[in-house]
Amino acid sequence: MLRTIKPRNARSKRALEAREPKEVEDARTAIFVRGTHAGEVVQHAMKELMALKKPNAISFSKKNDVRPFEDASSLEFWAQKNDASIFVVGQSTKKRPNGLVMVRTFDARVLDMCEFGVDSFVSMAAFKTPKSTPGHKPMMHFASELFDSHPRYIQLKSLLLDMFNGEVVESVYLSGLEHVISVTVGPLLPNQTTTVGGAGLDDPKQLPKVHVRTYTVKLVSSGTRVPRVELTEMGPRLDLSLRRWQEADPEMWKAAMRRPKMKKQDVEKGLGKRKKNIEVDEMGDMRGRVHVGKQDLGKLQTRKMKGLKSRGGDSDSDVHGGEDDEEEDGPHRKRLRD
């Protein structure tokens, strides 16, 4: 554990405040960790993935003895020290050649992990095409029915989306949309079904491959308001196979998925749960309608006078009962006349 630091001057105080939890979070910082034996392919792949993630990326290019699935304590330490919440660890062993492990953290503790094997990798330099500007927000494309149904691919989509596009932004320059990261899952084997725990989908070796491609976007006028899109491959090109994984602890996941309370503005925009009888008028004031039950005017206390007092012979309840009946009858009669 890191010691808790008490800021001694305004600058360090600001720096610490920037690290405090926020309601709307900044983009996640990713640390690319080189393992003890990474190998050329994995090192290049990490370098180019980092190029896509910049400027929110840190490279740990020295050899690091980390095994995320066995002991993630170093990752947790780095997460706290660097204010980072995503790790990409590259490690190549005889048993698991060209391995990339993606680790996501919550409050500097490991949330979930997924290991890939890099089956093939083509560098950005191999494509003699225009590249995107570093730091621009990518558009993302996921193609497979498994992204909605299979836990491994749901996690994969969540991880990749969180890594490259997880920041919530209010607005975007249309001219700044330069590149696309496309993730496609290969076809299922003939005996496989898409349902969870379906035939053959539990064995990691039979899971279909994942193709990650990066394209630059070119817009061509189409005569309509929406231009036609043309894509040119930019690189890197990665073919990944899924290996080990670690699901998130349910309680930790629940804590990580907590949303802040909706603000008044958002409710006005109609976001969140729709509330009955609440509307926003033209002045921007929120107005609510409250329904009050029918009032019993018979029990209304008016001015007390001697003449209106109930006499001893009649009981109070009788008098009131009579009045109530009359009131209830009133509107009915009117309606009948109409």
Place this chain on the structure above:
Amino acid sequence: MDVSDLLASHSANLPSTTVDKDTPLDVDIGFLTVTDPNPIDQESYTANLEEYLQSTARDGIQALLAALYALPIHPSQDGPLAQLPLPTTPLPRAKHLPVSKQPTKWERFAAAKGIQKVRRERKIWDEEKQAWVARWGRDGKNKEKEGQWIHQVKANAAVDDDPSQQAKTARKARVAKNERQRLQNLALAEEAQATREARTQRHADIDRTLASTRISTGSMGKFDKQLEGDKKMRGVKRKFDPAEASVEQEKQTSLALLSKLEGEAKRTRKDKGDDVLNVRKAIRTVSKGKGGVALGRETAQAGKSKGKRGKR
């Protein structure tokens, strides 16, 4: 002149922007993400992988752009700016939600009275010096009176009257008061936090007690009258440890189990005696089940009678 033919021929030349898919694409415009739930076309996938991937990506991005251009777009200096809605895909947070700070006594008062917070500038204008001086701190305006070499004194002032000392004490008192209030606010915030925690704990305790009373009847709650608004009882969901665990973890659990079995403190019967002789059992056998006290009495009586006999 009829230009419809010309227009039709022109539009036929232009590339199309429509995307036809069996299942409509799922666009999350807040994250600029599109998900294509259509199954992979096996034939074109195997025939030409790269071309197939590029064409599906193009279709997806075309759908995404159509959604983007339908958003409110404002012109700006650096080109058109599209206003994005909030994303629909739920993603986990990187850090926990911020805990709201307990407002101080002044903040509560100001909120009740509708007093707006005004930022105090650090420097204020000094009319005499015709310069900006610090409000507090070194050569601060609040210490002006203390350093003054001449003071205006009332005619009936005491002999030992020291205006600069008075100003200093007053300033020190203000600082001390502020510090006291700060500590008070801290203590109040802590207290409020403790109360909140105690309340949640109490709620949990009450729930647990209620649950135990509901199953504490003869029929274990089965034939009891249901109260209106009573929720159905939920049992504890069983959780199992994973079948595969690291060696270290397995060792720890085994050792914990062993430590429960072993040890003098864990024994249920303390009076068992040593390992060779079970004293309790031995006494029972010798006294023929009458117990240790009866056995003692018997042996004592036997000794007495022997002595009497000898005297005769």
